[in-house]
Amino acid sequence: MAGVALAFVAVAVLAALDLGADLGEGTSVGHALAEGGVVVVGLVGAWLVTRQLRRMVRDAQALRAEAAVMAADLHRSQAEAMRWRGEVADLLGGLSQAIDRQLERWALSPAEKEVALLLLKGLSHKELADVRGVTEATARQQARAVYKKAGLTGRNDLAAFFLEDLLAPASPGGASVIPKA
Numbered sequence: 001m002a003g004v005a006l007a008f009v010a011v012a013v014l015a016a017l018d019l020g021a022d023l024g025e026g027t028s029v030g031h032a033l034a035e036g037g038v039v040v041v042g043l044v045g046a047w048l049v050t051r052q053l054r055r056m057v058r059d060a061q062a063l064r065a066e067a068a069v070m071a072a073d074l075h076r077s078q079a080e081a082m083r084w085r086g087e088v089a090d091l092l093g094g095l096s097q098a099i100d101r102q103l104e105r106w107a108l109s110p111a112e113k114e115v116a117l118l119l120l121k122g123l124s125h126k127e128l129a130d131v132r133g134v135t136e137a138t139a140r141q142q143a144r145a146v147y148k149k150a151g152l153t154g155r156n157d158l159a160a161f162f163l164e165d166l167l168a169p170a171s172p173g174g175a176s177v178i179p180k181a
Helices: 002-024 029-105 110-120 125-132 136-150 155-167
Strands: none
Touching: 002 029, 029 110, 029 155, 110 125, 110 136, 110 155, 125 136, 136 155
């Protein structure tokens, strides 16, 4: 881009030099106007290209600054996630085992267990189908089978079954203050 601006300046300078030489030799007015126009176009072109180049440099600096902020945010988020995982690693292992035992008690097939876990992670039926490599209709049917075997009415009940006691505030005696449905 800077090369283009220099080319415009060079054209303007060369045209100005030629115009000066031609005027000294008594050139025609039409020729002088034409070369004067070339000088003006060269200078305007150089100015426009330089202005665009400055804008691009300013935008690039802003993008670099934004990228640095985003990288710092990502680093903080990753550090927070690692800290969280470290704090709850034992709890998550126990929770995972407890969920697996409950799925066993419901006598779910391996495919239904996978579906139940993916539903608990919040996947939609379409996402579930994509992950499992089945049709969306099959994913919906397997989800219905999970709900039926578990005696639940749907996805919300499935999530609530596992999360209700975890998220409920404890009463002074340690029991949940939210009544079970």
